[in-house]
Amino acid sequence: MSNIIEVTNITKSFKDGDRVTEVLKGVSFSVPKGQFVAIMGRSGAGKSTFLYQLGLLDHPTSGELMLDGVDILKLKSEERTRFRLERLGYVFQDYALLPDLTAIENVVLPLLMQNVPDDIAYEKSKQALMRVGLEKRMYSLSNKLSGGEQQRVSIARSIAHDPKILFADEPTANLDSESSENVISIFKELHKQGQTIVMVTHEADYGKITDRTVLLADGVIIEDTINAHS
Amino acid sequence: MNRIDIKVGTFLALRQVRHASFLTTALIISVMTLTFLNLVVVNGILVGLVKTNANNKFYSGDVIVSPLREKSFIERSADIVRMAEAQNGVVAVSARYIESGRLEANYKTRLRQTDLINDAGGQIVGINPDDEDMVTQLSSKIIEGSYLEEGDYDQILVGSDLLFKYAQIDSPGVKTLRDTEAGSKVRLVIGDIEREVTIKGVVKAKVGEVDSRIFMIDNQLRSLINRFDYNVDEISIRLEPGADASVVKQALIDAGFDKKAKVLLADEAKPKFLQDVEKTFGLMGNLIGSIGLVVASITIFIVIFVNALTRRKFIGILKGIGISSRAIEFSYVIQSLFYAGCGTLIGLFVVYGILKPYIDVNPINFPFSDGILFVPISGTMLRVLTLMITTIIAGYLPAKLIVRQNTLNAILGR
Ligand SMILES: Nc1ncnc2c1ncn2[C@@H]1O[C@H](COP(=O)(O)OP(=O)(O)OP(=O)(O)O)[C@@H](O)[C@H]1O
Ligand SMILES: [Mg+2]
Numbered sequence: 242m243s244n245i246i247e248v249t250n251i252t253k254s255f256k257d258g259d260r261v262t263e264v265l266k267g268v269s270f271s272v273p274k275g276q277f278v279a280i281m282g283r284s285g286a287g288k289s290t291f292l293y294q295l296g297l298l299d300h301p302t303s304g305e306l307m308l309d310g311v312d313i314l315k316l317k318s319e320e321r322t323r324f325r326l327e328r329l330g331y332v333f334q335d336y337a338l339l340p341d342l343t344a345i346e347n348v349v350l351p352l353l354m355q356n357v358p359d360d361i362a363y364e365k366s367k368q369a370l371m372r373v374g375l376e377k378r379m380y381s382l383s384n385k386l387s388g389g390e391q392q393r394v395s396i397a398r399s400i401a402h403d404p405k406i407l408f409a410d411e412p413t414a415n416l417d418s419e420s421s422e423n424v425i426s427i428f429k430e431l432h433k434q435g436q437t438i439v440m441v442t443h444e445a446d447y448g449k450i451t452d453r454t455v456l457l458a459d460g461v462i463i464e465d466t467i468n469a470h471s
Numbered sequence: 472m473n474r475i476d477i478k479v480g481t482f483l484a485l486r487q488v489r490h491a492s493f494l495t496t497a498l499i500i501s502v503m504t505l506t507f508l509n510l511v512v513v514n515g516i517l518v519g520l521v522k523t524n525a526n527n528k529f530y531s532g533d534v535i536v537s538p539l540r541e542k543s544f545i546e547r548s549a550d551i552v553r554m555a556e557a558q559n560g561v562v563a564v565s566a567r568y569i570e571s572g573r574l575e576a577n578y579k580t581r582l583r584q585t586d587l588i589n590d591a592g593g594q595i596v597g598i599n600p601d602d603e604d605m606v607t608q609l610s611s612k613i614i615e616g617s618y619l620e621e622g623d624y625d626q627i628l629v630g631s632d633l634l635f636k637y638a639q640i641d642s643p644g645v646k647t648l649r650d651t652e653a654g655s656k657v658r659l660v661i662g663d664i665e666r667e668v669t670i671k672g673v674v675k676a677k678v679g680e681v682d683s684r685i686f687m688i689d690n691q692l693r694s695l696i697n698r699f700d701y702n703v704d705e706i707s708i709r710l711e712p713g714a715d716a717s718v719v720k721q722a723l724i725d726a727g728f729d730k731k732a733k734v735l736l737a738d739e740a741k742p743k744f745l746q747d748v749e750k751t752f753g754l755m756g757n758l759i760g761s762i763g764l765v766v767a768s769i770t771i772f773i774v775i776f777v778n779a780l781t782r783r784k785f786i787g788i789l790k791g792i793g794i795s796s797r798a799i800e801f802s803y804v805i806q807s808l809f810y811a812g813c814g815t816l817i818g819l820f821v822v823y824g825i826l827k828p829y830i831d832v833n834p835i836n837f838p839f840s841d842g843i844l845f846v847p848i849s850g851t852m853l854r855v856l857t858l859m860i861t862t863i864i865a866g867y868l869p870a871k872l873i874v875r876q877n878t879l880n881a882i883l884g885r
């Protein structure tokens with residue numbers, strides 16, 4: 242089985258008192274290893290919600306989810322955290338860095354949590370920061386960096402441990418065009434090296450660089466196209 | 472909790488503390504310092520009120536000899552004094568003659584038998600002023616007038632409890648002399664012996680025994696009551712600081728003097744009510760201390776809770792990137808220990824570096840006692856330990872409350 246992501250009929254609904262909002266209404270979706278997928282759709286379509294389920298930040302209401310051959314929904318919450326720590330990378334729209342930590346400390350923290358020896362962990366973090374072109378700002382506190390720089394730290398953090406899958410939720414939404422290009426070129430480079438990437442985006446343009454575009458509307462996939470260039 | 476949780480927790484705590492705003496840190500630490508002081512000092516003052524050792528210092532000396540129950544004086548007093556003086560470490564010995572008597576103030580103006588007598592009863596104590604001063608520093612307790620000197624003929628010292636000026640009570644049982652102070656002439660009455668004397672000074676040691684006595688030169692009292700056997704009624708023995716009083720007591724007992732008199736250490740001779748008061752104050756101190764501890768734990772709880780609450784988003788992120796809940800909780804425990812530890816260190820410095828040395832030199836002037844700060848190291852260490860354990864719990868709980876929340880909601884601030 243070569244699909245690294247296998248989603249079957251996932252639903253997600255939120256209860257607010259007696260009102261139940263069904264945000265994901267049965268999504269099935271699979272991604273082979275090494276694919277770069279763009280998930281698009283209008284605001285409120287459920288893109289983020291979908292990515293949270295895939296990235297194990299949330300728990301689906303029903304359905305099945307296999308990641309890297311593991312039946313995720315059968316795992317205990319602690320095992321899920323461990324799985325996320327070791328095999329997934331997640332880039333948030335608003336970077337989600339820890340302000341008390343320097344750039345390299347932000348990157349090294351998940352590695353330390355994985356019991357990687359200090360010297361190796363810091364070495365890996367340095368390399369990750371070099372890959373995103375931030376070796377010069379390694380020791381700056383993360384909240385002293387520009388938005389583009391912070392997003393690159395966030396990417397470095399999500400790739401330092403060589404994750405099986407990299408998720409990104411509108412990684413360029415808060416950035417100016419130059420920083421956006423910078424970030425996108427990093428993703429392109431990662432993809433070239435064989436990284437599986439699932440990225441939520443608003444930019445139709447990015448269809449040119451991804452292998453595939455999935456269009457979500459109102460909680461279901463309405464279009465799934467393989468992009469011609471690849 | 473494993474090694475990695477501890478390592479990552481410490482990593483996080485160190486950086487959070489390092490980057491916390493100075494003002495916040497200073498505020499939290501000063502709250503902790505005050506909490507610590509509340510815990511240690513309040514108890515220390517309460518217990519210090521009664522642990523002044525005033526009874527020993529100003530009355531009994533380190534060893535006190537008194538008559539056997541069935542005797543009215545100490546037999547072979549002179550031998551006891553001589554032997555006591557010869558003991559190692561003995562600085563001074565004061566032998567006191569004691570007779571019951573009374574003072575009358577208005578004996579000149581009281582014309583009719585029916586006029587009220589202005590008088591007060593008390594024990595008349597004959598002393599050698601130099602010996603007495605070496606044993607009980609009596610001269611330092613003169614609050615008005617001056618101390619007795621060898622050869623003072625018709626001069627007395629009066630305890631402040633006998634003067635209305637200092638003890639405003641006048642119940643049928645306890646009478647005090649009105650309009651009387653140092654320099655006043657009063658009539659000293661012992662049985663049917665009367666003599667007009669002058670009050671040379673007023674004594675106030677805040678020790679009941681001393682403050683209700685009337686002192687005069689020993690040979691004056693002896694001649695007044697025609698007593699020439701040199702047997703006294705009370706012998707107080709003062710030792711060098713650090714000398715072992717029980718050795719001296721044992722020596723006197725070994726010499727057989729326990730057949731002639733009661734030989735007691737200062738603590739054994741302490742009146743029962745004083746011991747009870749000490750216990751009561753200790754109990755109150757502990758009670759207030761316990762309340763202080765509860766207040767301390769609530770304080771720490773709130774501080775850590777607010778701290779964790781303002782960092783809710785970052786706690787969410789930590790969980791989101793795969794940091795274990797235990798590591799995050801541990802980081803807050805470390806932080807609270809840091810704050811409590813700093814507060815404790817500063818508190819220890821304030822107590823042992825400033826307050827204790829100061830109060831030792833300048834006792835707190837309470838009406839019935841010159842209070843010291845009673846803060847034995849062992850008791851303080853116990854409180855530090857209790858505070859630390861409380862801190863761990865009070866730091867852990869709020870962190871757990873926040874960490875338990877939904878990760879995504881925390882990150883998104885929902
Ligand atoms: N916790 C929640 N409780 C109730 N409704 C929610 C919750 N989370 C999301 N929703 C709803 O689900 C819908 C989809 O939200 P989601 O954030 O996934 O949209 P999105 O496609 O990412 O939009 P955008 O492009 O604006 O980021 C929205 O209508 C939102 O109001
Ligand atoms: Mg979204």
